[in-house]
Amino acid sequence: xxxxxxxxxxxxxxxxxxxxxxxxxxxxxxxxxxxxxxxxxxxxxxxxxxxxxxxxxxxxxxxxxxxxxxxxxxxxxxxxxxxxxxxxxxxxxxxxxxxxxxxxxxxxxxxxxxxxxxxxxxxxxxxxxxxxxxxxxxxxxxxxxxxxxxxxxxxxxxxxxxxxxxxxxxxxxxxxxxxxxxxxxxxxxxxxxxxxxxxxxxxxxxxxxxxxxxxxxxxxxxxxxxxxxx
Amino acid sequence: xxxxxxxxxxxxxxxxxxxxxxxxxxxxxxxxxxxxxxxxxxxxxxxxxxxxxxxxxxxxxxxxxxxxxxxxxxxxxxxxxxxxxxxxxxxxxxxxxxxxxxxxxxxxxxxxxxxxxxxxxxxxxxxxxxxxxxxxxxxxxxxxxxxxxxxxxxxxxxxxxxxxxxxxxxxxxxxxxxxxxxxxxxxxxxxxxxxxxxxxxxxxxxxxxxxxxxxxxxxxxxxxxxxxxxxxxxxxxxxxxxxxxxxxxxxxxxxxxxxxxxxxxxxxxxxxxxxxxxxxxxxxxxxxxxxxxxxxxxxxxxxxxxxxxxxxxxxxxxxxxxxxxxxxxxxxxxxxxxxxxxxxxxxxxxxxxxxxxxxxxxxxxxxxxxxxxxxxxxxxxxxxxxxxxxxxxxxxxxxxxxxxxxxxxxxxxxxxxxxxxxxxxxxxxxxxxxxxxxxxxxxxxxxxxxxxxxxxxxxxxxxxxxxxxxxxxxxxxxxxxxxxxxxxxxxxxxxxxxxxxx
Numbered sequence: 250x251x252x253x254x255x256x257x258x259x260x261x262x263x264x265x266x267x268x269x270x271x272x273x274x275x276x277x278x279x280x281x282x283x284x285x286x287x288x289x290x291x292x293x294x295x296x297x298x299x300x301x302x303x304x305x306x307x308x309x310x311x312x313x314x315x316x317x318x319x320x321x322x323x324x325x326x327x328x329x330x331x332x333x334x335x336x337x338x339x340x341x342x343x344x345x346x347x348x349x350x351x352x353x354x355x356x357x358x359x360x361x362x363x364x365x366x367x368x369x370x371x372x373x374x375x376x377x378x379x380x381x382x383x384x385x386x387x388x389x390x391x392x393x394x395x396x397x398x399x400x401x402x403x404x405x406x407x408x409x410x411x412x413x414x415x416x417x418x419x420x421x422x423x424x425x426x427x428x429x430x431x432x433x434x435x436x437x438x439x440x441x442x443x444x445x446x447x448x449x450x451x452x453x454x455x456x457x458x459x460x461x462x463x464x465x466x467x468x469x470x471x472x473x474x475x476x477x478x479x
Numbered sequence: 480x481x482x483x484x485x486x487x488x489x490x491x492x493x494x495x496x497x498x499x500x501x502x503x504x505x506x507x508x509x510x511x512x513x514x515x516x517x518x519x520x521x522x523x524x525x526x527x528x529x530x531x532x533x534x535x536x537x538x539x540x541x542x543x544x545x546x547x548x549x550x551x552x553x554x555x556x557x558x559x560x561x562x563x564x565x566x567x568x569x570x571x572x573x574x575x576x577x578x579x580x581x582x583x584x585x586x587x588x589x590x591x592x593x594x595x596x597x598x599x600x601x602x603x604x605x606x607x608x609x610x611x612x613x614x615x616x617x618x619x620x621x622x623x624x625x626x627x628x629x630x631x632x633x634x635x636x637x638x639x640x641x642x643x644x645x646x647x648x649x650x651x652x653x654x655x656x657x658x659x660x661x662x663x664x665x666x667x668x669x670x671x672x673x674x675x676x677x678x679x680x681x682x683x684x685x686x687x688x689x690x691x692x693x694x695x696x697x698x699x700x701x702x703x704x705x706x707x708x709x710x711x712x713x714x715x716x717x718x719x720x721x722x723x724x725x726x727x728x729x730x731x732x733x734x735x736x737x738x739x740x741x742x743x744x745x746x747x748x749x750x751x752x753x754x755x756x757x758x759x760x761x762x763x764x765x766x767x768x769x770x771x772x773x774x775x776x777x778x779x780x781x782x783x784x785x786x787x788x789x790x791x792x793x794x795x796x797x798x799x800x801x802x803x804x805x806x807x808x809x810x811x812x813x814x815x816x817x818x819x820x821x822x823x824x825x826x827x828x829x830x831x832x833x834x835x836x837x838x839x840x841x842x843x844x845x846x847x848x849x850x851x852x853x854x855x856x857x858x859x860x861x862x863x864x865x866x867x868x869x870x871x872x873x874x875x876x877x878x879x880x881x882x883x884x885x886x887x888x889x890x891x892x893x894x895x896x897x898x899x900x901x902x903x904x905x906x907x908x909x910x911x912x913x914x915x916x917x918x919x920x921x922x923x924x925x926x927x928x929x930x931x932x933x934x935x936x937x938x939x940x941x942x943x944x945x946x947x948x949x950x951x952x953x954x955x956x957x958x959x960x961x962x963x964x965x966x967x968x969x970x971x972x973x974x975x976x977x978x979x980x981x
Binding site: 291294295296315316317318321322323325328329330331332333334342343346393 | 880881883884886887888889890894898899902903
């Protein structure tokens with residue numbers, strides 16, 4: 250359960266206030282571009298410090314923690330892997346700073362097998378397709394083993410079929426490992442596909458999450474304008 | 480904040496290493512009242528030769544760059560790449576090459592004499608200017624070519640569609656914008672010219688301020704006078720540096736100059752012939768001296784004096800030491816304030832720094848004993864601004880790309896550098912190291928103030944051989960120096976490229 254308590258972030262003239270609690274296994278943040286969806290994820294992950302307010306994970310204040318110490322693992326839009334390191338090295342960094350032990354190596358192999366991409370440890374990210382790179386990035390998040398997974402539209406560059414496949418895979422592993430997921434999406438269909446609840450981010454505030462189907466059936470004015478149905 | 484302490488310490492260290500000797504120079508040098516007629520003459524000549532060299536380089540570069548901008552021919556890319564070579568070419572090697580072509584018994588005189596042409600004498604102010612044009616014409620061509628390539632292709636299409644005169648509507652306005660900056664950069668470079676004036680100039684009519692510093696040291700043993708001249712050179716360098724910063728064009732290293740634009744003008748036989756002639760002239764002017772060093776040096780290689788080999792070994796050690804020192808200083812300084820601290824060094828010439836260190840050290844230690852360490856330090860300070868300029872964009876893009884991922888994985892400090900930044904910076908690191916090593920290998924500056932009998936670097940050894948008219952040995956040693964300098968550059972640059980994943 251992630252609780253945002255009067256969390257405020259300002260960047261120039263832009264201001265976003267979030268005072269919501271996210272409980273659903275998968276919550277989608279929807280809204281027009283530039284409304285601050287990605288900014289909010291970056292605040293939750295600890296990359297952007299909030300101007301005021303608190304973020305609480307299962308009742309514990311995490312506002313002051315550095316990114317690596319948060320209960321959070323994030324899939325970015327791009328640069329989810331170090332391009333100069335092979336897949337094995339990339340994934341090992343999620344576990345250790347030293348040479349991975351044989352136990353850790355089998356953990357890595359297991360994670361790769363789970364995302365459907367076994368035996369690619371020796372390859373460089375550039376030798377993999379976009380979809381395969383997404384799978385490795387997901388494996389990295391699994392190895393980080395944090396209870397909260399954040400998705401900042403990591404599959405936006407993939408084709409529709411591949412994107413749906415990846416979203417389904419995320420939903421699968423998240424329920425398997427009992428992870429909570431918060432995802433940013435500019436496409437309501439993505440949200441409807443895997444997120445049980447959705448929160449509208451628009452006009453400087455984050456609305457409380459409500460069931461996704463209900464939201465899409467009867468969108469509030471700001472979302473309706475964005476969807477072109479208003 | 481241990482993270483911040485290292486950059487701040489390094490910035491203070493670098494600033495101190497520049498400011499300390501400069502203070503010594505100013506303290507010892509006295510005010511402008513200490514300048515005699517000879518010093519004023521040196522100042523006048525310095526300004527005059529720099530202005531003439533810069534004007535000639537830019538004027539000659541206009542037709543050459545224009546030809547390169549609108550013609551395509553096999554070897555065009557190679558020729559443009561070669562235009563970057565003078566930056567790492569040891570001055571003394573170029574001088575020997577120019578002597579072989581334009582000297583008393585050089586190519587031009589040998590061809591010209593039977594035809595009744597007047598005998599060309601390279602020693603004196605015209606030799607100084609010739610050498611400066613040799614070094615800076617390629618730079619001017621690259622800067623102007625960049626200007627040409629920055630004209631959007633759509634404009635050429637529009638002009639062609641309207642049948643508008645390209646020169647008047649596109650090229651002349653571009654040149655008016657780019658030429659002043661190119662002139663300023665070359666003017667500043669020529670102001671600090673020492674090795675060229677040392678070898679080709681001299682005498683009351685061709686002595687630069689930097690050469691006068693050297694003469695005050697070597698001939699008059701007058702440290703006060705040397706300090707006064709160094710203070711003068713310092714003021715000159717700072718004023719010129721401030722001026723150049725205001726008008727300087729960006730992107731002197733110009734990447735992507737081998738593009739070529741579709742054009743619809745200049746298709747007449749006359750225009751083709753003119754472009755061809757200018758490009759041939761520039762290529763010959765650049766390549767003939769280098770080729771003649773190679774050709775003239777070969778026969779002497781086998782019987783080079785032993786001093787040459789020991790000087791070469793010293794120079795190699797010096798170049799590698801200076802490279803290590805430069806990179807060690809540069810890595811913590813890859814920030815905007817760090818770049819400013821390092822820029823201090825570029826406005827102050829190596830000879831001024833050398834004079835300052837001499838003044839500081841001479842009461843404590845025999846200057847000859849510290850010739851190599853001081854040269855290494857000054858070389859590092861001189862190379863530092865270039866190295867930082869080369870590395871900073873790479874580090875910034877690495878930060879932008881990998882910063883969040885690294886933070887998410889908890890990588891910081893030395894680990895972040897070892898695992899992420901250094902591997903990402905391999906290419907620019909290799910290039911920067913190659914540049915520093917080649918510059919240090921070929922440098923003939925501070926060492927001339929400090930060296931005595933048995934601690935000469937290879938460039939100084941070549942200068943001494945020339946002074947004692949052992950031209951055969953000098954040419955062979957110049958070939959060795961050329962091979963070592965280019966080899967160092969190539970080796971480091973290559974090392975940065977090999978298996979470097981993007």
